[in-house]
Amino acid sequence: MPDRSPSQQGSLFGEILDWMLAPLLLIWPISVALTWLVAQGIASRPYDRELGEVARGLALQSAATTPSARTKTRYALAPEAAALLRADASDTIYYQVLGLRGELLAGDAKLPVPTDDAPPVPWELHFRDDEVGIDAVRIAYLWFAPEGAAKGSPLMLVQVAETDGKRAQLTNDIIKGVILPQFVILPLAVLLVWLALARGIAPLNELQHRIRSRESNDLSPIDEARVPDEVAPLVRAINDLLARLDSSISRQKHFLADAAHQLKTPLAGLRTQAEFIQREIDAGRSSPEDLKRSLQQIARASERGAHTVNQLLSMARAEDAEQALNREPVNLADVAVETVRDFVPRALERRLDLGYEGVQPDAARLRVHGLPVLLGELVRNLVDNALLYTPAGGTVTVRVTEDPFGQVVVLQVEDSGPGIPPAERDKVFQPFYRALGTGVEGSGLGLAIVQEIVQQHEASLVLDDTRVRRVAGGELADGQGPGARFTIRFQARMASATAEPENST
Known part of the structure; x- marks a missing residue:
């Protein structure tokens, strides 16, 4: 059967039909050959039995009438027995009687003598296929001792041969009786296979019709109760x-x-x-x-x-999952420093103290496996959010620290603004959500983008206060706001380990 590439995938019905019919068509000629061999055995068995009885009867007669060596060397078969041997009209029968010294006593001299290597056993009947002239014959033969012979004396041989006309005719009749009906059964079997397969595929066609008849906006589940278990x-x-x-x-x-x-x-x-x-x-x-x-x-x-x-x-x-294929080792400290540098003019305009703390880019040992554009967008939105909500005179700090065990890089962005109440900390990451009462204009998308990028990089995000609230009302004792601190932990690898695959390619 020809292999099909995925782009050439054909009908499932045709595929199953091919796999069902191909073994059937392959087994059929093997069945014909086996039938011929079995028919030969069946046809030969009754004729072998009859031929063996003739050979045994001839041996019994020869053992009783064997002439002595002093009187005559040949003897004539009884006329009735000779007539019986020559009576078959469809096949030619040959017989042969050899004496104690292997001399021809009666029958046809052209019958070949058996060439068995094993010592002959008296009165044990044997069969073999041989040729007499141009005729293929089946021969029944046995060794026997004449009456009155001493034990261990030489043995005589009787052979009866018959051409295979009757056998061939019976074999052909058996093959015709078995094979000819198969020419009717085989197309019928193919038809039944086709009908059964069409019946089995019908639920798939019905499922296809149900799916095709749906409206484009119908995304409701397909009823599983109406499909076969295999589907x-x-x-x-x-x-x-x-x-x-x-x-x-x-x-x-x-x-x-x-x-x-x-x-x-x-x-x-x-x-x-x-x-x-x-x-x-x-x-x-x-x-x-x-x-x-x-x-x-x-x-x-x-x-x-x-x-x-x-x-x-x-x-x-941030929501594009295909970008995950373009990840690369990123120096997060370098991204943070560059982002802080870009926001310095805006911080000065708003009279805010914007600064960076932590590991320096050239001294960073760890790398985050991610997308540089999205990581930059993450830091940018956090800094932008901090600058928006921090009043004039406040501070905004960006910090990148490394795990001493070489597994985690921590990014923190904290401010001295009014902070985010615990009840609203889950809501601020929803798109277009903005805390009431702040008087700050914005799209409400910044923290939602941050959350999406954090999830894309399989990192963890924690939001808490920058400074501890020390009074029951939630205000700080010195009058400053509690601030908001965003802490993001990224899985990281050593810079040398991330560079090895690049160098190896």
């Missing part, structure tokens, strides 16, 4: 895929609805400011200061919109 695991796998697809589509719909709602505000602000400026210009009441203020508001609205769009793109990148 049930496949249906369960499809149902699991449909459930995950339904969940993913639902999240996407919710995400898109929230994203549209978040983009609506800055876009509405842009349109309102543009319409206001147009009305002021048309009314002749616009002044350079008013236009400047309106343009500044338009710039802020467009900046918020651009920031939201960038964070939506970051969220999409």
Whole structure:
């Protein structure tokens, strides 16, 4: 049977039919050959029995009538026995009687003498296939001692040979009786196999029809009770895929609805400011200061919109599972220092003390196996969130430390802002969630992106206070905010160990 590549996969019905019919068509000629061999044995058995009886009867007669060596050397077979031997019309029968010295006493001299190596046993009947001239014959022969012979004296030989015409005819009749019906049975068997297979495949066709007739938005599970047991695991796998697809589509719909709602505000602000400026210009009441203020508001609205769009793109990148194939060893300290450097101008503008502590990039011994772009996005969103919620005069610290045992790299971003109450710490990682009462504008996507990137890198994230709350009301004794501290632990490897595979390639 020809092998099919995955791109050439054909019908399951045809595949099963091929595997069922190929052994059948292979076994059929073997069955014919075995039938021929068995038919030969069946056809030879009765004729061998008859031929052996003739040989034994001839030996008994020869033992009783053997002439002495002084009278005559040959004797004639009784006319009735000779007529019996020559009576077969379909086959030629030969016989031979050899004396004590191997001399021909009666019969045909052209019959070959047996060449058995074992010593002859008196009156033990043997059969062999041989040739007489151009005729293939079946020979029955036996050794015997004449009546009155002393024990251990030489033995006489009787052979009766018969051509195989009757045997061949009976063999052909048996083969015809067995093989000819098979020419009818074989096509019938093929038809029955085809019908049985079509009946067995019918539930699959019905399942295919049910799936094809579904609406494109119907992601409900397939009924497993209406499918065969052999197909049930496949249906369960499809149902699991449909459930995950339904969940993913639902999240996407919710995400898109929230994203549209978040983009609506800055876009509405842009349109309102543009319409206001147009009305002021048309009314002749616009002044350079008013236009400047309106343009500044338009710039802020467009900046918020651009920031939201960038964070939506970051969220999409963080949720892309295919990026896991492009992971590489990353120096997390280097990523953190570079991110802090990028945010320094913004921190100075807001009068915040932004700094970095911990291991220096050139001294880092450990590497995180991950995606540099996403890890940079993670640090960027944490720092951006800290700068947004820390009041003027506060501090924001980014810290990278290494496990002395060489297995973990810890990233911390902490601030001196108002902190996050314990009741809200799980909610802040949900997309578009923002704590009430802070007065801070934002998209609510930053920490959701952080959570997604942490999960992509199989890291752990802990959110707690930067400073311990020391009074019952939750406020610090010196009037400062408790702050928020994000601690992320990454599995890491030594820099030399991560470089070896790269060098080996």
